[in-house]
Amino acid sequence: MVITNLWDRIIPGLAMNLDQDDPRIRAELHYYRRHQGYFDRVINRASPYLYHIVEEVQERNMPMEMALLPVVESAFDPFAYSHGRAAGLWQFIPSTGRHYGLKQNWWYDGRRDILASTDAALDYLQELHGEFNDWELALAAYNAGRGTVASAIRKNRKKGKPTDFWSLSLPRETTAYVPRLIAISKIIRDSDTHNITVNRVANKPYFDVVETGQQIDLARAASLAKIDIDELYRLNPGFNRWATDPEGPHHLLVPVDKADHFRQVLASLPAERRLQWQRYTIRSGDSLLTISKRYQTSVELIKDVNNLTSNTIVAGQALLIPVPSEDSETYALSAEQRKLARQSRSVSGRQKMQYQVKPGDSFWLIAKQYDVNVRALAKWNSMAPTDTLRAGQQLVIWTEPGKGNSGIIRKVNYQVRNGDNLSLIAGRFNVKVNQIKQWNTLPGKYLQPGQQLTLYVDVTSTN
DSSP, rough: OOOOOOHHHHHHGOOOOTTOOHHHHHHHHHHTTTTTTHHHHHHHHHHHHHHHHHHHHTTTTTGGGGGGGHHHTTTOTTOOOOSSBTTTTTTTTHHHHHHTTTBBBBSSTTOOOOOHHHHHHHHHHHHHHHHSOOOOHHHHHHHHHHHHHHHHHHHHHHHHHHGGGGGSSOOOOHHHHHHHHHHHHHHHHTTTTOOOOOOOOOOOOOEEEEESSSOOOOHHHHOOOOOTTHHHHHHHHOOOSOOTTTSOOEEEEEHHHHHHHHHHHTTSSSSSGEEEEEEEEETOOOOOHHHHHTTTHHHHHHHHTTTTTOOOOTOEEEEEEEEEESSSSGTTTTHHHHHHHHHSSSTOOOEEEEEHHHHHHHOHHHHHHHHHOHHHHHHTTTTTTTTTTOOOOOEEEEEEOOSOOOOOOOEEEEEETTTTOOOHHHHHTTHHHHHHHHSSOOSSSSOTTTEEEEEEETTOOOO
């Protein structure tokens, strides 16, 4: 029998214990049963990617639950970016992404690349399964880190307790993570029982891989492939800018029915027409950095194109600059345009203001000054709270009318006195104990007289 619906391949491959009964699974089921719209949106977003992921999972003989993991991680949004700096369908943080070979630079972020990130995620999951010999523990480690899970197992083992996932003391997010995947898998398997409609996904490839050979303007590529540029970005979300990375990968995913045509027109397109070029004469005061920002390109590419071996440039010298072929709004799903779109969205009951980052600023300091949530502030600017701010950077802040900018935040160096403890110091400076711990690397459980602490204090509200 020919299988035409991808779910008919996924369901027989579900290999975890989906029939176990636990309050955490029941809680997730209760939530999902009441949100048909959520399943509609997620499946619609998953449709271009799911066939490829299922093929890879099946090739590795892994449980089909792994193909559903992006539902939990990102709701199948390839542009998802979390407060913990995790990106893409599989939500890799920068360091783990690099460890599994996912390149990240100004032009490209492999954590969002559909092919590369899927390969890396499945490698990671298989490695974790090899370490813990249990898929539930492997999933927990994928979420919380292998060290966290290994430590929890050791603690239970010392106490003579079971070491399965359900018996471990793990971070709150992780304790819900595995039950959430199990609940989603149960609903996919028994959708009628749970009164959820699971929309059909075709059991055939959505995209094909077309080799480009070198850098190409994405607007030009979309035009040549006869597809909308937004669709090209959604199939190739790893590319941050208006063109592919000059250092590769040198391929693009395009819908299957457009691939042959795209290959043919690419083959006849001269290399110099893949990008648009502009001749620029260097002025006094210019630098490669200011020129690259003006033309939405990178210093490295300007140097490479013009055979420059250093950053030194001379007024009057001419440079050849690759530039976008269309206006910036055309590249609506580039990293910069996504950020601008998020910054322009209104927040109910709040007023928008622009803020220019000062030297020494952090998300925490700015949030404290304007009485807003740190995570919300980062999200409004398409960033994570742990991202580094640079002086001169423009942020958007949505403040409540009449609130914010009432305090003055200052960095204070405090020397611990006899009798001090974290609670006393926190109370004295109107901060929280966990903030003091976050600002300082504390060598032991107790403070020592003479020890230096760094505090960020609202000097208008201290005692």
